[in-house]
Amino acid sequence: MVDTNRLPYEIVDYGAGPRALRSMREQTAPLSELSYPAAADSFAAWTSALHLRSAILFESRTSQLRFDRSALHVARSSVDHYQAVVHLRGTSQLAAGKCEITLSPGDVGIMDLALTNRTVTTPASSDHLVHSVTLTMPRASLAPLLAAPDAIGCQLIRGETA
Numbered sequence: 001m002v003d004t005n006r007l008p009y010e011i012v013d014y015g016a017g018p019r020a021l022r023s024m025r026e027q028t029a030p031l032s033e034l035s036y037p038a039a040a041d042s043f044a045a046w047t048s049a050l051h052l053r054s055a056i057l058f059e060s061r062t063s064q065l066r067f068d069r070s071a072l073h074v075a076r077s078s079v080d081h082y083q084a085v086v087h088l089r090g091t092s093q094l095a096a097g098k099c100e101i102t103l104s105p106g107d108v109g110i111m112d113l114a115l116t117n118r119t120v121t122t123p124a125s126s127d128h129l130v131h132s133v134t135l136t137m138p139r140a141s142l143a144p145l146l147a148a149p150d151a152i153g154c155q156l157i158r159g160e161t162a
Helices: 018-028 071-077 139-145
Strands: 009-016 033-035 044-052 055-062 065-069 081-089 091-096 099-103 108-112 117-122 130-138 154-157
Touching: 009 018, 018 033, 018 044, 081 091, 081 099, 081 139, 091 108, 091 130, 091 154, 099 108, 099 154, 108 117, 117 130, 130 139
Parallel strands: none
Antiparallel strands: 009 044, 033 065, 044 055, 055 130, 065 117, 081 108, 081 130, 091 099, 091 117, 108 154
16 A cells, blocks of 8 residues: 655665766756866765655765756756755755855754755765755745845854754
């Protein structure tokens, strides 16, 4: 029997190596350019996505990555969303507009995807994968709750205050 009350989810195990890197690059290409600083043989990635009607919750485990969202990506994708990310393991540097922040495990980073942006993830020194949870939600859902929705850029909420 199918549980019709269950939220739809998807798991993508990209695997490891050059084929996995190529597959993840193809999947993310409409939204950003993906760079991997090491030999493709050492790449690994796994993601799961839970569709929450108007938002998507992602969990991912990936090698060190860099995502560059250019003005062309912003214009072509028509993505008008905010993204909130929490790292369980590893760190990242986020930049959007004139704002740059560094996220440590437990911090919450909020970024406006309608802006050009850059994300660089780095595994903890004892790991080879970054483990993060990301909520992507439409601007129309969150903007009415914000005093200045277009001024978000990227914001940091430290883990000890979240």
